Amino acid sequence: MKISREDVLKVAALANLELTDAEVETYRGQLDDILTYIDKLNEIDTSNIEPMTQVAAASADSSTLREDVVVRSDVITEVLRGAPDPAPLYFRVPRVIEK
Amino acid sequence: MSSATAWTIPAVRAALDSRKISARELVKEFYARIDRHNPELNIYLALSPDRAYAQADRIDAAIASGDALPPLAGVPLAVKDVISTRGIPTTCGSRILEGYIPPYDATVVTRLEHAGAIILGKTNCDEFAMGSSNENSAYGPVRNPVATDRVPGGSSGGSGAAVAAGLAVVALGTDTGGSIRQPGSFCGIPAMMPSYGRVSRYGLIAFASSLDRIGPLARTVRDAATIMSTLAGRDPLDSTSAVAPVPDYAAALGRPPSGLRIGIPDDYFAEGIDPEVRRKVEAGIGLLEKLGCRRVSIRMPNTASAIAAYYIIATAEASSNLARYDGVRYGPRVPGATLIEMYRKTRGRGFGAEVKRRIVLGTYVLSAGYYDAYYLKGQKVRSLIARDFREAFEKVDAIITPTSPIPPFRLGERSSDPLQMYLADAYTVTGSLAGVPGISVPSGKTPEGLPVGMQIYGPAFGEERVLQLAHAFEQAGGADL
Numbered sequence: 001m002k003i004s005r006e007d008v009l010k011v012a013a014l015a016n017l018e019l020t021d022a023e024v025e026t027y028r029g030q031l032d033d034i035l036t037y038i039d040k041l042n043e044i045d046t047s048n049i050e051p052m053t054q055v056a057a058a059s060a061d062s063s064t065l066r067e068d069v070v071v072r073s074d075v076i077t078e079v080l081r082g083a084p085d086p087a088p089l090y091f092r093v094p095r096v097i098e099k
Numbered sequence: 100m101s102s103a104t105a106w107t108i109p110a111v112r113a114a115l116d117s118r119k120i121s122a123r124e125l126v127k128e129f130y131a132r133i134d135r136h137n138p139e140l141n142i143y144l145a146l147s148p149d150r151a152y153a154q155a156d157r158i159d160a161a162i163a164s165g166d167a168l169p170p171l172a173g174v175p176l177a178v179k180d181v182i183s184t185r186g187i188p189t190t191c192g193s194r195i196l197e198g199y200i201p202p203y204d205a206t207v208v209t210r211l212e213h214a215g216a217i218i219l220g221k222t223n224c225d226e227f228a229m230g231s232s233n234e235n236s237a238y239g240p241v242r243n244p245v246a247t248d249r250v251p252g253g254s255s256g257g258s259g260a261a262v263a264a265g266l267a268v269v270a271l272g273t274d275t276g277g278s279i280r281q282p283g284s285f286c287g288i289p290a291m292m293p294s295y296g297r298v299s300r301y302g303l304i305a306f307a308s309s310l311d312r313i314g315p316l317a318r319t320v321r322d323a324a325t326i327m328s329t330l331a332g333r334d335p336l337d338s339t340s341a342v343a344p345v346p347d348y349a350a351a352l353g354r355p356p357s358g359l360r361i362g363i364p365d366d367y368f369a370e371g372i373d374p375e376v377r378r379k380v381e382a383g384i385g386l387l388e389k390l391g392c393r394r395v396s397i398r399m400p401n402t403a404s405a406i407a408a409y410y411i412i413a414t415a416e417a418s419s420n421l422a423r424y425d426g427v428r429y430g431p432r433v434p435g436a437t438l439i440e441m442y443r444k445t446r447g448r449g450f451g452a453e454v455k456r457r458i459v460l461g462t463y464v465l466s467a468g469y470y471d472a473y474y475l476k477g478q479k480v481r482s483l484i485a486r487d488f489r490e491a492f493e494k495v496d497a498i499i500t501p502t503s504p505i506p507p508f509r510l511g512e513r514s515s516d517p518l519q520m521y522l523a524d525a526y527t528v529t530g531s532l533a534g535v536p537g538i539s540v541p542s543g544k545t546p547e548g549l550p551v552g553m554q555i556y557g558p559a560f561g562e563e564r565v566l567q568l569a570h571a572f573e574q575a576g577g578a579d580l
Binding site: 003007008010011012014015016017018019020023027030031033034035037038040041042044046049050051052053054055065066075078079081082083084085091093094095096 | 198199200202203295296309335338339401404406407408410411418422425426427428429430431432434435436437438439440441442443444446447448450452455456458459460462463466473475476477478479480481482483485517518521532533534559
C-alpha cells in the first residue's frame with residue numbers, strides 16, 4: 001500500500017477540500033492503483049534529461065510580451081454580480097481576524 | 100437542404116447567397132432541431148437565442164444591402180462550456196460554477212463572431228474537461244447520436260454530438276489529453292487539436308495550462324480548416340500564443356499527398372487495441388498508400404510512459420488552477436464558521452468525484468517529499484516523449500495512429516475504474532505532451548456500425564500538412580472503409 005488514509009486527509013487539507021469518510025476510502029484505494037501504475041516511470045533513466053515545463057515553440061515567442069500599460073476595464077459591477085456575497089466594491093467573506 | 104446534417108460552411112454560404120434561406124430562418128431551423136433532440140441527447144447546457152438572432156439579423160442586413168460577407172457569415176456554432184461567453188452561463192459542467200455568467204468573451208469567441216459565425220449555445224462536457232466519456236458532467240451525460248446507448252467521448256462530448264446530430268454546423272472543443280480528438284472519433288467526425296500556442300487560450304477556463312488547446316469539431320476537414328484560419332494567430336492577451344504567421348489552411352487542401360512519408364509507430368499498435376479498430380486504421384493506412392504516401396515504420400519508444408507522465412502533469416496543473424474555486428468570487432457558497440471551513444465545504448460540495456480525485460492526486464504529486472519523485476520525473480519523461488516526436492519528424496512528414504484504442508463504449512460500462520478510463524487515452528496524451536498538432540478523421544466503422552477514428556500527427560505548426568492529408572483521406576472515402 002503506497003498511500004494511507006492519513007495521506008489522503010493531509011492532501012485534502014492542503015487542497016482545502018472537505019471529503020466524506022466514504023470518499024477518503026474510495027480515493028485511497030484508487031490513488032493507490034494510480035500511483036502504483038505511475039511508479040513504472042522509475043524504470044526509465046532520466047538522469048541526463050532536462051524537465052519540460054512548457055512547449056518550447058510557444059515560449060520562444062516570449063520576446064513579444066506586450067507593454068505593461070494600464071487600460072480601463074470597468075467591469076467591477078459586472079464581476080461583483082456573479083459573487084455569492086457581494087458588498088459594494090468588495091467580496092464579503094467570513095471574519096478572518098479575531099477581535 | 101433536406102437534412103440538417105448536410106449543412107457545411109460552404110452550403111450555408113451558398114444558401115445565403117442564393118437567398119434560399121435567411122440567416123434568421125437558419126438559426127430558427129437549428130433551434131427547432133435542438134428543441135426536438137436535446138431532451139434525449141443532453142448536448143446543450145445553455146442556449147443563447149438573443150445573441151444568435153441579433154447576429155443573424157446583422158448578417159441578413161448585410162445581405163440585403165449587398166455588402167461583402169465575412170468568411171463564416173451565418174454559420175451556426177456550438178461552444179464548449181469551458182470557454183467564456185459574455186452574458187451566457189458558463190459552468191464547465193460543474194456545480195461549482197452554477198449560475199456563473201462571464202463578463203467577457205474568450206478571444207476565440209470574439210474572432211468567430213467577427214467572422215460572422217452565430218453562437219447557438221454552450222455544450223455539455225466532462226466537469227472542467229476531465230474525462231473521456233462525458234459521464235463526469237454535473238448536468239448528466241451526453242448520448243452519442245450515432246448510437247444512443249453509447250458515450251460520445253469526452254471531454255468535448257457535447258461538441259462532438261452537436262455536430263454529429265446536426266445541432267450545429269461546427270463546434271469548438273478543447274483538448275488537454277485527447278478531449279477534441281477522441282469525441283471526434285467516437286462521433287464519426289473530423290476533429291482537430293492545433294499546435295500548442297497556435298490558438299489563443301484567453302477566456303478558456305484553465306484545466307492544465309501547459310497542455311490546454313482549443314480547436315474545431317466539424318462535418319468536413321474543409322470546415323475544420325476554415326475554422327482554424329479564423330482561430331489561429333497571435334493574441335496579446337495570451338503570452339503563450341505564437342507569432343508565427345497563419346497560413347490559409349483551406350488553400351492547402353487541394354495539394355495531392357503523393358510522395359509524403361507517413362510514419363507508422365509499432366508502439367501504437369501494441370497491447371490493448373481493439374482488433375476492429377486496428378483493422379480499420381490499417382485499412383486507412385492502406386488508403387493513404389494508394390494515394391501515393393510512402394509508409395515508413397518508426398519507433399517511438401517512450402509511448403508506453405505517456406499516460407503516467409500525463410496524469411502527473413495534468414493533475415498537478417489542475418490542482419493549482421482549480422484553487423480559485425473557493426466560494427468567494429463566483430458560483431454558489433456553502434457557509435462555514437471560518438474562511439477555511441467555507442472554502443472546504445464549498446469545494447467539497449461543488450466539485451464532482453473525478454475532479455476531486457484529480458485535485459487530490461495533483462496535490463499529492465506536488466507535495467513536499469514527492470515533488471521530485473513524481474512531478475519532476477513526469478516532466479523529464481515529457482521531454483523524452485517530445486524527443487520521440489522530434490526524431491520521428493526527421494524521417495517522416497506525418498505520423499498515423501488510431502485515435503482511441505477502443506470504439507465508443509456503453510454509458511456506465513467503464514465508469515467504475517478510473518485507471519482503466521485513463522489508459523484509453525494512450526494515443527492522444529502523447530501529442531498533448533509534445534505540443535504537436537493532431538487531427539482525428541473517420542476511418543470506417545466496426546461491424547456493429549460504431550465509428551473508428553484515425554489520428555494524423557504533424558510537427559509543431561505543421562497544421563497545413565495534417566489538414567492536407569486528412570482532406571485527401573476524406574475525399575478518397577476514408578469514412579466508408
